[in-house]
Amino acid sequence: MFDDMLRRVEFKYGLDKIKVxxxxxxxxxxxxxxxxxxxxxxKFGPYQKDAIVTVPVWLMKLLKAKGYVVVHKDExxxxxxxxxxxxxxxxxTGYFYNKVFDWLDTVEKLTEKGMVSDQMAKKFRSRFLxxxxxxxxxxxxxxxxxxxSAFFKNLSQEEQVLIKIIHDLLTSWEKSVFKK
Numbered sequence: 001m002f003d004d005m006l007r008r009v010e011f012k013y014g015l016d017k018i019k020v021x022x023x024x025x026x027x028x029x030x031x032x033x034x035x036x037x038x039x040x041x042x043k044f045g046p047y048q049k050d051a052i053v054t055v056p057v058w059l060m061k062l063l064k065a066k067g068y069v070v071v072h073k074d075e076x077x078x079x080x081x082x083x084x085x086x087x088x089x090x091x092x093t094g095y096f097y098n099k100v101f102d103w104l105d106t107v108e109k110l111t112e113k114g115m116v117s118d119q120m121a122k123k124f125r126s127r128f129l130x131x132x133x134x135x136x137x138x139x140x141x142x143x144x145x146x147x148x149s150a151f152f153k154n155l156s157q158e159e160q161v162l163i164k165i166i167h168d169l170l171t172s173w174e175k176s177v178f179k180k
Contacts, residue, residue, distance in 0.1 A: 005161040012157070013095040014058035018102070019072035022051040023113070026068045057102070064105065071106040075099070089138050089154045096156035100128060139163060143170060 025048055032041035047053060052072060055063070063069040077100045093099065107124055110116040139159060142151065143166060152160055 002161065002165050005165075006158065009095070009157045009161060010098065013098045014056065014061075016057050016095065017054050018057050018060050019052060019054050019074050020060050020063070020069040021072050022047045022049055022053065022068060023070055023109075024068050025049050026063070057098075060102070064102075064109070067109075070109050071102050075103065077103045089142055089151070091154040092156040092159070094157060097158045104128065135159075143167060 026045040028043060028045045030041045030043050034041075044055075044059065053069075055069075060069060060071070064071075077096075104125065107116055107121045111118055111121040139155075139162070143163070152163075155163060
């Protein structure tokens, strides 16, 4: 159930749009999703190097895997990933973790191409891990209070899945243990 819920989040994220930079010229590509050739295939491109294009996330992932694109700097998440010692749970943007990992992957690809220093890439990974550590502590501390819609508004879609499962487990555990 947990994996299915996370797959649904990932699927919905894949339908979002994201801005990318073409790092290798893209010829016209034809993507065919139909086994029967009755419907026309999806055509994309051509695009020259350095073009800026907005595409669905699922297409960005395909193009990025082939080395054609990287995520545009407007989509970067490094300014959002700030570890805070504050006890309150700051709201996160939708699909936060998916976006962070797409950005981390882009930083890695740019590092490989020599466009971003290795030190900068390590700094961002370290900041994310510090943020993640603090965020998980904040989430776990928040589990003792009743889950309200206001609380869920501060969570990313990925965190909402996690908190729902953990909250349900804790409720079941409490019912089982306290009835004794």
